[in-house]
Amino acid sequence: MRLSLGNFIWRILDLIIAAIFIYAGVLKALDPVQLAHDIDHYKVLPWAVGVGLAFYLPWLEIFCGLALIFRLFYRGALSILTLLVVVFLVATIAAKVRGLDITCGCFGHASQNWSFPAHLALDLGILVTLAVLCYCSVARARANASPMPTS
Numbered sequence: 001m002r003l004s005l006g007n008f009i010w011r012i013l014d015l016i017i018a019a020i021f022i023y024a025g026v027l028k029a030l031d032p033v034q035l036a037h038d039i040d041h042y043k044v045l046p047w048a049v050g051v052g053l054a055f056y057l058p059w060l061e062i063f064c065g066l067a068l069i070f071r072l073f074y075r076g077a078l079s080i081l082t083l084l085v086v087v088f089l090v091a092t093i094a095a096k097v098r099g100l101d102i103t104c105g106c107f108g109h110a111s112q113n114w115s116f117p118a119h120l121a122l123d124l125g126i127l128v129t130l131a132v133l134c135y136c137s138v139a140r141a142r143a144n145a146s147p148m149p150t151s
Contacts (some may be wrong), residue, residue, distance in 0.1 A: 010136055013129055018068035020126065021081060024106050026062030032058070042095050042103045060084075075137050082130040087125050092116075 028035045036054035040047055060080065067077035088106075095102050096116055106119075114122075 013133060014068050015083070016023035017126065017129055017133065018065040020065075021044045021061045021068075022065035025058040025065065027107060028054070029062065038102075040086065041100065042091050043098075043100060044091055044094070057084075075134070075141075078130060078134045078137060082127065082134060083124055085130060089127065091118075092119065092123070 026054070032051075032054040035058065036047075036051045039045065039050035039053055045053070064077040064081050067073045068081075092102070
């Protein structure tokens with residue numbers, strides 16, 4: 001396997017995104033009750049569903065981050081993380097439009113004092129990076145696919 005500069009850069013992006021989601025997932029897994037309250041502040045889901053998500057989502061983020069590092073179920077992990085970021089972005093924007101004052105709690109206490117534009121910029125940056133990684137993964141798979149023989 002030849003390692004080019006482009007592959008090296010994409011691999012670094014993989015590791016950065018993986019580290020972000022593993023870090024965020026671990027912080028959330030350590031305090032699922034606080035995460036349940038953070039989810040409830042969005043006023044989108046019933047309390048019981050929010051509690052279930054508070055115990056499930058951190059582990060999903062951790063396992064998807066590990067999948068990016070170890071390249072197991074790579075495209076599946078990228079797809080799940082992309083969906084999570086899109087859902088979070090939509091929920092955050094909807095909460096802001098409804099005038100709700102929320103803190104996402106994605107990175108524990110460190111992110112509680114961030115402004116809405118800072119959260120939005122970070123999430124959009126992560127979303128763009130995930131989309132580029134998804135595109136590159138599909139393009140790489142197509143390039144490596146051998147053409148079907150014709151009869």
